[in-house]
Amino acid sequence: MRVVIAEDLALLREGLVALLRENQIEVVAQVEDGPALLRAIAGHQPDLAIVDVRLPPTFSDEGLQAAIEARRRQPALGVLVLSQYVETAYASELIGDDTAGIGYLLKERVGDVRAFIEALHSVAAGGTVLDRQVVAELLAPRDGATEPLSGLTARERDVLALMAEGRSNAAIAESLFVTSGAVEKHITSIFNKLELPACNDDHRRVLAVLAYLRVAR
Numbered sequence: 001m002r003v004v005i006a007e008d009l010a011l012l013r014e015g016l017v018a019l020l021r022e023n024q025i026e027v028v029a030q031v032e033d034g035p036a037l038l039r040a041i042a043g044h045q046p047d048l049a050i051v052d053v054r055l056p057p058t059f060s061d062e063g064l065q066a067a068i069e070a071r072r073r074q075p076a077l078g079v080l081v082l083s084q085y086v087e088t089a090y091a092s093e094l095i096g097d098d099t100a101g102i103g104y105l106l107k108e109r110v111g112d113v114r115a116f117i118e119a120l121h122s123v124a125a126g127g128t129v130l131d132r133q134v135v136a137e138l139l140a141p142r143d144g145a146t147e148p149l150s151g152l153t154a155r156e157r158d159v160l161a162l163m164a165e166g167r168s169n170a171a172i173a174e175s176l177f178v179t180s181g182a183v184e185k186h187i188t189s190i191f192n193k194l195e196l197p198a199c200n201d202d203h204r205r206v207l208a209v210l211a212y213l214r215v216a217r
Contacts, residue, residue: 001124002046005030006037006063007082008055016050016110023117032056034066041070041077048078048124052107053090064090071102078124082107086133103129103166115165122166129166151193159186160208 003025007013017027029040033056041049049070055063067079080103081094091104103123109131110116119129152160155176162172169187173180190208 001048001121002026002028002044003120004028004037004040004044004046004049006032006034006040006049006051006055006066008032008052008059012107019110019113019116020120023113025117025120034062034069037063037066038070038073041074045074046077048080048120050080050082050120053081053083053087061090064094067094077101078126079103080105080120080123080129082110086131091130091134100128101126104134105129105131106133118168118171119166127166128164130164132161132165149194152190156186156190156193159183160190163187163208 003020005013005016005020005027007016007030013030013032017030020027028044028046031037031040037049037051037055040046049067051067051070052063053061055066064081067081070077071079078101079094081090082105083090084107086106094102094104101123103119105116105119109119122129149157149160158176159172162175167175169180169183173183176183194208196208
């Protein structure tokens with residue numbers, strides 16, 4: 001996997017580079033702002049871009065906008081956005097109506113190396129990864145809002161939340177202390193209750209995660 005990193009803080013950027021290289025992930029470029037990110041992507045054609053939401057010069061949403069533009073120019077590019085805080089509006093803007101190859105995580109998740117590396121591989125392969133705190137915000141009850149996930153049981157919501165984090169069935173089973181068979185049954189039930197069309201299960205996982213975002217809109 002070939003990766004470009006856009007992060008203005010040198011210490012964090014160098015830490016990410018070292019972490020990825022230790023896990024046999026090639027870092028082809030590291031940049032500090034949005035325009036440099038777009039140039040690096042055009043020049044190196046990476047599999048994945050890791051992008052800080054806030055980049056120079058104003059440190060508002062330059063990184064997010066650069067990531068969105070990068071996806072417009074190269075739709076197959078995986079994009080993992082890192083944020084200091086939970087900002088569901090940014091997550092929704094990034095993902096839009098196409099969740100394939102998109103991730104949104106809090107920076108603190110980098111400390112869980114195994115989960116972070118799994119997230120990178122998932123996004124690069126076309127999966128969707130949302131931070132658990134983002135998922136919690138998206139699922140928070142809203143006055144007057146129609147709840148599209150109201151038919152799910154508490155356990156099915158737990159499973160869907162872990163799916164949104166990019167977890168595999170085995171990882172979900174380990175987290176919930178159940179068997180892989182039980183997880184598969186819950187996922188099948190989720191697909192049925194959300195009336196997702198019969199197709200590749202990986203694609204249906206993405207559609208299920210998209211249902212989360214519709215809660216927030």
